[in-house]
Amino acid sequence: MSEIQPSLNVLRKVFGYEQFRGVQSDIIDTVVSGQNALVLMPTGGGKSLCYQIPSLVRSGVGIVISPLIALMKDQVDALDELGVRAGFINSSLSSEAYGQVMQQLRAGELDLLYLAPERFSQSGTLALLESLDIALFAIDEAHCVSQWGHDFRSDYLSLSLLQERFPHVPRIALTATADVATREEIASRLGLQDAPHFVSGFDRPNIQYRITQKRNARQQLLAFIRREHPDDAGIIYCMSRRKTEEVAAWLQQQGFDALPYHAGLSSDLRMFNQQRFLREDGVIIVATIAFGMGIDKPDVRFIVHLDLPKSVESYYQETGRAGRDGQAATAWMVYGLQDVIKLRQMLDSSQGNEQFKRQEQIRLDAMLGLCEITSCRRQALRHYFGESAPDACGNCDTCLQPPPTWDGTEAARKALSAVYRAGQRFGVSYATEILLGVESERILSNGHHRVSTFGIGRELDKSQWQSVFRQLIAGGYLGADHQQFGALYLTEKARPVLRGEKELMMREDVKDVSRASSRKRAVVDLLPEDQRLWEDLRQCRKQLADEHDVPPYVIFHDATLLDMVQLRPLNEQQLLAVNGVGQGKLSKFGQEFLRIINEHEYELG
Known part of the structure; x- marks a missing residue:
C-alpha cells in the first residue's frame, strides 16, 4: 500500500485504534505526502491524530503551535505514556527544564514539540527551528489566527512566517469552529488557499441542545442538574469572574463538588481546579470562557450557559466539550432580556472599528436568532456553518417539544409605538408601564399618562411584554443605548412593522409552574x-x-x-x-x- 500503511500501523501499535474515523485517513495521507491541509473537525472528532501520526511517520520532529499552555504538560504526559517522545516549550518551564528540551531537540530525540505561539516569533526560536529536521507544522486552534474568529490572538499573526521561512515543510491548520469568513482568513494568513480543505461535519448527534428563558436561573440550574445529571461532570459558563465564583460557592452549598475557574485566580489554583476536574468524577467547573479549550475529558455529560454567548462559534465550541465519548450529553442554556441588552451595549461601547462592530453584530444576531427560532436548533447550527441538514434532528428542545407561537404583530406595533411616544429615552420597564397604564410617579411627572399608547397593552401582563421587547431587541427592531442606561430606540427595521407592512410571529414563553412561582421567575428577567x-x-x-x-x-x-x-x-x-x-x-x-x-x-x- 502507499504511505497510509505506515500510518495505519502507527494508529494500531501506538494509539491502539483499529481503524481511522471519517476523513482522518485522507488528512493524514495528505500531510504524510508533504502537502498542506486545513482541517475543520468537531470537538472529539480526533483532530490530534491528524498531526501526531504524520509526525511519527515523517522524518524529523513535528512542531505543534498551540495556545493551550496550561494543558501542554498533560498532552505531553499522555504521549509519553504511549511511548511517543514529546516535549514542550512555554513560559512555565524552568531554565533547567528548558535546557533539557533544547538538548533533546538538537540530538533528534523528540518526535513532537509543543510550542506556545509567543515563543515561535522570537528570533532565537526561529533560528533553532531552521537548524532542525522538521516533519510538519501543526497550528492547533487555528481560528485564533483570524481577526473574525471568536478567540483571536495577536501572537498567532506571526505564523504567516511559516510559509516564508519554511516553504517545504507541510502545514496543517486545525479548528473545530470556523464560519466561511474565518476559514478564508485562516487560509490567507497561513498560505493554505490552494491546500485541500477537510470539513468533516459539524453535527454532534449525541448532544441534546436546549435553550430556555431565564426565570430564576439558579433554581432552574439546580433543578436541571438534580433531575438529569446529579453525579456527572459538567461545565457551567458565566460571563463574569465574580459570577463564576458565586455560582460555584452556591453549588457547593447545595452539595455539589463545584470549582471556579477564571483568569483572575492564581495559576496554582487554576491548575489545581483543572486537575481535579480532569482526574476526578462528578466535578463541576464553573468558568468563564477562559476554560475548556483543548480539554480532552471524554465524559463531560453537560454544558450549561448561564449567560448568552456572543456568537454561534463560541456556543458551538463550548457545547462541543460535552460528550466527547459519543455518549448522550446535554447542552443547556438560559437567557433573558438582560443578556440581550448587555451584549448589545458591550458591542456598541467596544473599541473596535466599524467593520469589526458590524461583523460582531452579525454574529450576535445569529446567536439571538438561534435562541428565538421555533424550528430545529441542530439544523440551524449546521446551516450556520454551511452544512446541509435537510431533516429535523428529533433531539433538541424544539423538536421534542415544539414551542407554541402567536401572531405578535399588533403587540409589536404597540411596543414600538410606546417607545416612540416616550421619546426613545427610557428602558423596557418604563415602556411596559406605559402599555399597562401604570400611573407611577415617573410616568405622571413626565406627562406620559397622556400619550396615546398609555394603557393600550393591558391584554398582556408584565412578563409577556418583557418577552415581546426581548424578541424585538433580538430581532433588531429595537436598539438599546448604552450611554443612556439602556434607553430603547427604534431601528430602520421597525418602520415596516409600524406601517403594517410586516407581520411578526413570536415565540410564546412556556411557563413551568412546577419549578418556581411567577414572582420568583421575574427576578431573573x-x-x-x-x-x-x-x-x-x-x-x-x-x-x-x-x-x-x-x-x-x-x-x-x-x-x-x-x-x-x-x-x-x-x-x-x-x-x-x-x-x-x-x-x-x-x-x-x-x-x-x-x-x-x-x-x-x-x-x-
Whole structure:
C-alpha cells in the first residue's frame, strides 16, 4: 500500500485504534505526502491524530503551535505514556527544564514539540527551528489566527512566517469552529488557499441542545442538574469572574463538588481546579470562557450557559466539550432580556472599528436568532456553518417539544409605538408601564399618562411584554443605548412593522409552574435599571442579617424585595403597602431600604 500503511500501523501499535474515523485517513495521507491541509473537525472528532501520526511517520520532529499552555504538560504526559517522545516549550518551564528540551531537540530525540505561539516569533526560536529536521507544522486552534474568529490572538499573526521561512515543510491548520469568513482568513494568513480543505461535519448527534428563558436561573440550574445529571461532570459558563465564583460557592452549598475557574485566580489554583476536574468524577467547573479549550475529558455529560454567548462559534465550541465519548450529553442554556441588552451595549461601547462592530453584530444576531427560532436548533447550527441538514434532528428542545407561537404583530406595533411616544429615552420597564397604564410617579411627572399608547397593552401582563421587547431587541427592531442606561430606540427595521407592512410571529414563553412561582421567575428577567436596585436591596438585607445574626430571609423574603423593585415605595406609607412589610419590620429596617430606593430614583431622574 502507499504511505497510509505506515500510518495505519502507527494508529494500531501506538494509539491502539483499529481503524481511522471519517476523513482522518485522507488528512493524514495528505500531510504524510508533504502537502498542506486545513482541517475543520468537531470537538472529539480526533483532530490530534491528524498531526501526531504524520509526525511519527515523517522524518524529523513535528512542531505543534498551540495556545493551550496550561494543558501542554498533560498532552505531553499522555504521549509519553504511549511511548511517543514529546516535549514542550512555554513560559512555565524552568531554565533547567528548558535546557533539557533544547538538548533533546538538537540530538533528534523528540518526535513532537509543543510550542506556545509567543515563543515561535522570537528570533532565537526561529533560528533553532531552521537548524532542525522538521516533519510538519501543526497550528492547533487555528481560528485564533483570524481577526473574525471568536478567540483571536495577536501572537498567532506571526505564523504567516511559516510559509516564508519554511516553504517545504507541510502545514496543517486545525479548528473545530470556523464560519466561511474565518476559514478564508485562516487560509490567507497561513498560505493554505490552494491546500485541500477537510470539513468533516459539524453535527454532534449525541448532544441534546436546549435553550430556555431565564426565570430564576439558579433554581432552574439546580433543578436541571438534580433531575438529569446529579453525579456527572459538567461545565457551567458565566460571563463574569465574580459570577463564576458565586455560582460555584452556591453549588457547593447545595452539595455539589463545584470549582471556579477564571483568569483572575492564581495559576496554582487554576491548575489545581483543572486537575481535579480532569482526574476526578462528578466535578463541576464553573468558568468563564477562559476554560475548556483543548480539554480532552471524554465524559463531560453537560454544558450549561448561564449567560448568552456572543456568537454561534463560541456556543458551538463550548457545547462541543460535552460528550466527547459519543455518549448522550446535554447542552443547556438560559437567557433573558438582560443578556440581550448587555451584549448589545458591550458591542456598541467596544473599541473596535466599524467593520469589526458590524461583523460582531452579525454574529450576535445569529446567536439571538438561534435562541428565538421555533424550528430545529441542530439544523440551524449546521446551516450556520454551511452544512446541509435537510431533516429535523428529533433531539433538541424544539423538536421534542415544539414551542407554541402567536401572531405578535399588533403587540409589536404597540411596543414600538410606546417607545416612540416616550421619546426613545427610557428602558423596557418604563415602556411596559406605559402599555399597562401604570400611573407611577415617573410616568405622571413626565406627562406620559397622556400619550396615546398609555394603557393600550393591558391584554398582556408584565412578563409577556418583557418577552415581546426581548424578541424585538433580538430581532433588531429595537436598539438599546448604552450611554443612556439602556434607553430603547427604534431601528430602520421597525418602520415596516409600524406601517403594517410586516407581520411578526413570536415565540410564546412556556411557563413551568412546577419549578418556581411567577414572582420568583421575574427576578431573573429584571432590566438593567431594575437589576442594580435589586442587587443593592439584597446587599442591604445581607448586611442587616449579619448584624442581627439571622438568615437574610428573616429580614425580608425575595418576594418582598421584588415588590420593592416593582413598586418603588418612597415613604413609609408606601413601604407598608409592600407585601411582607409590617409595622415591626418597618420600624426596624424600613429607613435603610427607603434610603436605597430613593437614591436609585434620584439617579434615574
